[in-house]
Amino acid sequence: MTGIRLAKIDPGSGDVISFLELPAPAGRKITAYNGFVTTGDGTIILKSHHRKLDCPSQGYRALIECGVDGLPSSTLVTVDPSSNQILWQGVAPEFVGGRVSCISWRGREYVYLAGADAVHRLVYSRGVLQQDLAWGPARYRSPLATPGTAVVGFGDYVVVQDNAIPTRAPLSVSIISQADSETRWRLTPFGGRAGFSFMPSKPTVDVSRSRIYVGDAHSGIAAIDFDAALGPRVAWLRPYRTGSFLTLCGERRVLVVSDIGQARYDDYGAPLHTEEVCRWLDAESGEDLAEIVGLPRNFGLTLTPGPGGAIYYATRTQGLYRLVPSRAA
Numbered sequence: 001m002t003g004i005r006l007a008k009i010d011p012g013s014g015d016v017i018s019f020l021e022l023p024a025p026a027g028r029k030i031t032a033y034n035g036f037v038t039t040g041d042g043t044i045i046l047k048s049h050h051r052k053l054d055c056p057s058q059g060y061r062a063l064i065e066c067g068v069d070g071l072p073s074s075t076l077v078t079v080d081p082s083s084n085q086i087l088w089q090g091v092a093p094e095f096v097g098g099r100v101s102c103i104s105w106r107g108r109e110y111v112y113l114a115g116a117d118a119v120h121r122l123v124y125s126r127g128v129l130q131q132d133l134a135w136g137p138a139r140y141r142s143p144l145a146t147p148g149t150a151v152v153g154f155g156d157y158v159v160v161q162d163n164a165i166p167t168r169a170p171l172s173v174s175i176i177s178q179a180d181s182e183t184r185w186r187l188t189p190f191g192g193r194a195g196f197s198f199m200p201s202k203p204t205v206d207v208s209r210s211r212i213y214v215g216d217a218h219s220g221i222a223a224i225d226f227d228a229a230l231g232p233r234v235a236w237l238r239p240y241r242t243g244s245f246l247t248l249c250g251e252r253r254v255l256v257v258s259d260i261g262q263a264r265y266d267d268y269g270a271p272l273h274t275e276e277v278c279r280w281l282d283a284e285s286g287e288d289l290a291e292i293v294g295l296p297r298n299f300g301l302t303l304t305p306g307p308g309g310a311i312y313y314a315t316r317t318q319g320l321y322r323l324v325p326s327r328a329a
Contacts, residue, residue: 003032006046008084018084026050026072037102038081039109043127047092047100047113048075060200060300063097063165064268068116068147071095076111078127087127093120093137097164098202103153105178112151114160117141119151119176138181142188144169150202154212154226159203161214166198166269171216173203175226187232189214189222196269200300204246206253206283211235213255213283215242217271217299221257223286236286240279243271247303247311253283256311258298273297278313280325290325 001007006020024031030053036046050071051062074092079085094115101112102124109124110132118137122129141147145162146169152159156178163171170188177183190197198217205212212224212232221242223235240259247256256278263273276298280290296315304312306322313321 001033001036001046004028004048006033006036006044006079006084008081020079020084020086022046022048022077022086023075023089024048025075027053029053031075033077035099036079037100039102039124040104041126042081043087043124044079044081045100045102045111045124045129046077046079047096048077049097050074050095061270064270068095068097068165074113076100076122076129078129080127088129090129093131097147097149098160099150101151101153101158103151103158103178105153105156110178112158112160114140114148114151116147119158119160119174119181121181135178136181138174138176138184140172140174140176140184140186142169142172142186145172145197149200152203152205153207154205155207155210157226159205159212161199161203163197163216164200166196166217168196168269171197171199171214171219173212173214173224173232175212175232185226185231187224187234189224189234190216190219190237193219196265198243198269198271200243201245204248204255206248209253211283213246213248215240215244215246215257217241217243217260217263218265218269221246221255221286223255223283238281238286241271243299245302247305248283249305249309254289254309255281255283255286256303256305257281258295258303258313260299271299273299278303278311278323280309292323292325295321295323 008017055066111122121132146165148162244258259277263271301314
């Protein structure tokens, strides 16, 4: 996916088989699609992203510097992966900054969208999306926070955090029942500390152990245990500041995080740094297991697990690294 073009690529040769230009009813100059997900039948679901017409910045900086208020609603599209052609096109309830999420629950497939203040749910069936009028919208954002990232499935619940754009409100994590959108909990894992908060990547969950992992580019990382009778509580905190996806690996449960260290920040609260440290932590206790220092910036990108404890570490300017910890994690 690049801009408004979806490419179908031969996995063996890397050759482009076909391009599909996606709809941009708000205008090509202010529209891009930020990734996609697939359903159980292989259908591709995509969602458009916008910036303000008079915003001089590009990419994620446009959201940070110019804000998201007043942006047009996101376009939703489903695509047949075989033909690379559009099956269905519709409009989201509002502008959605975070990625689209597709979650299977109790025999049905649902699409969750984190809007400015609330989470919306749509039902997927045979290439078509329809808003679920029996669920939500479920409010998740605290008054001074900014809109959140993608929604994550968590068994009978979904999880979403706010502050995908820098703000001075503390980051909060909301847990919402898939059965009843009125049943929900909110936790501020780093407390009500003063200063900025910023996390452009979604939370990571361990459903079998009822644990959630979240990060913040100003506060560090936190492990949160959840019990429906007692609610969420912080299990541990570490000072490793991050804006990247947190990766949970293996039966032993190793958490991999890209740490920006003592970065400087611009006036908006976004970090200004060129190097990061990749850390392997014991996910149960938060204790350090291994690290690799002096890596290029990974902020906002993925850490993808590979064989033998390796991590494929994406960078914005220097390609893809394969990292293997010096000590077995």
